[in-house]
Amino acid sequence: AIQMTQSPSSLSASVGDRVTITCRASQGIKNDLGWYQQKPGKAPKLLIYTTSYLQSGVPSRFSGSGSGTDFTLTISSLQPEDFATYFCHQDFDYPLTFGQGTRVEIK
């Protein structure tokens, strides 16, 4: 199975900060990568699909980039509602797999 490794596992940031989360695949996955945001007690919510396409309704401060094995989620200016856990997900090969998550906390 393709392993997805996120870094960091957690981070503390302030409102207005630029935040970058990295996801590395154990083998190439082209650009078949998505990012999801999850808040406590809720289901994950789609932010970005196919590496860089913003899901409808998601604020433009979220962006994604990368290809092959290395991918990035960037939040350009962190807002109070962005404090959550973020997961990457590869949709390239079965079994489909998720990263372990990055928890974004308030500094």
Added chain:
Amino acid sequence: QVQLQESGPGLVKPSETLSLTCSVSGGSISNYYWTWIRQSPGKGLEWLGYIYYTGNTKYHPSLKSRLTMSLDPSKSEFSLKLSSLTADDTAVYFCARRVATKPIYCYDSWGPGILVTVSS
């Protein structure tokens, strides 16, 4: 806007079979991969498998011998059966709609999740 809702027991005994159903409203069953994903503190988010609207299925290799998914288009619902449960199967189970039409691959709608505890 499509909505998904899981239903089933919250507590199941070890060695028994878990049966969960996901009801789909506000959208068509067609052309999507109806997926089950679970989340536990120890394993994070784990893809379990999907059933395509045609009835084709694909399961996680580690669960293949215990897992069965089915679909009832007339009721707009799909189901999961997981047998021979152990404590390791304790998790929040999510159903989700997967879009897989090149170049778009994603889960664009999720149910709220249902906590299933395996305990005697």
